[in-house]
Amino acid sequence: MSSFTVSARKYRPLKFSEVVGQEHITSTLKNAITLGRVAHAYLFTGPRGVGKTTTARILAKTLNCENLQGAEPCDSCKSCENFKTSQYVDVIEIDAASNRGIDDVRTLRDSVKFAPTHGKYKVYIIDEVHMLTKESFNAFLKTLEEPPPNIIFIFATTEIQKVPITIVSRCQRYDFRRIKVDVIKDQLRYIATSEGVTIDDKTLTLIARRAEGGLRDAESFFDQTVAFCGKEVDYSTVISLLNLIDDESYFKLTKAILDKDFKVAFELSDEVYRHGWSFNDYLEGYTEHLRNLLTVTATGSDSLLETADEYKSLYKTYATRFSEGDILRLISFITRSLYEMKSSQNHRIKFELTLSFLISLENSTRISELISQLSDSPAGGEKKKSLAEKKSEPAPSPVIASPETVEKPEAVRQPQPEKTDDLNFAFEQIRKKVVYDKSLHLAFGDSLSGAKIRSEFRGEIDIQVPDFRTREMLQGLAGQLSTEFEKITGREFRIIFSLTGRPSEEKAADIESYITKSTASQMKNDPFEKAITEILGGERIA
Structure with missing residues (x-):
């Protein structure tokens, strides 16, 4: 049976030029070697598996190479050959996780006093240096600050925040990046x-x-x-x-959102359950999928995507079907659902409801597009034409009447707001509709059961809800609720929500802002009176 060497070891880089994804570090180290500006201590930090220890070994080998090729090791001299077989005594590699005590550091500190045996430098590579104890770091400070000649320390760590700042300040720090x-x-x-x-x-x-x-x-x-x-x-x-989630599953859900196919929500729920995937992981993965879709929609290019070429074309196809606002609404609802799923006992039901709600969302239209459509319509054109004709007509000459001929005008009647009883009736009809209408029930559930209308003023309905969570949920459905009111009453309303027993926060904020902005010249008139008459619609009776 032949011995097998894993790819990570078999294809491990032996030169700086073979290290991939870290060119900003390898170029700096090669220039330092060429210019003779090699530091006495280096600190390599970054995620796991990105080349920290490998780069440290290449640096140690290059510094002791007998026949440098520019700033690269020759891999043929005696020093390089001994390094390949791990027989080079002047390069000492230490695992700080198993040699973390103060006694180990004292032993290391004593060995530093001896000069290199064969090479130019004696190099200490200390991996996972953050595992050293506080006492070990303190014992190491003086040696690290003023090491003997021809001694070089190379530290590697994945958790730089655990390394004392006194150690970091004595080293040249190099941050390794995640590889693309x-x-x-x-x-x-x-x-x-x-x-x-x-x-x-x-x-x-x-x-x-x-x-x-x-x-x-x-x-x-x-x-x-x-x-x-x-x-x-x-x-x-x-x-x-x-056991990975297939990207094609995400495209299937995206197609279902466009086609309003609710069946897919339950098919995907069964697929996630059968494969043993996490419902949270699926939603987080779909958030990343929507992020890719948003990137293509916003930039018009797929150059920023890290995905297969086959999927890039699909992203460009679907990007034409969504606006940035549509994608942001989907991401926002998924984010809120992930938060709520933490306190849910049945993740599968919550997952199915989340997907169903995503599918039920309608595409939005920009206000500028609506205005453009109105302007292009025949009715809009005639309206513009009539307005232009009225402007072109000469203004009539004023007629001055005598005081006897002037009729006394009647008292100006203020427009009366919609009666609360009528709105309450409409609200009750909406509650009944939510019970038997499937799409409305999926969206609202039982959230309207404890809600009631507090007031209506100037086309704004203030609805009281019993708790904060219900208010947060209904705020995302205000537009849909306004549409239902318009179907019954024939009027457009803006819906706001407040907690039971508390006034509308928006009106309170408006009153406070109005009073604060009153100037000194306006203070002769009572600012509270002006706020009541102009904002709340009251009138002076005495």
């Missing part, structure tokens, strides 16, 4: 070609995204899929093996 999906795909494609494995772009994208920016994780997933599939890697098999 396209870069990981290129590296996996190179490995697959070298190993004689057939794999398509969609599957490579799936593995690269699953790695979340870590090349080592991506290479591990690649080895796992090859072990299961052999030389022919199949997309559906990888989905099943890694």
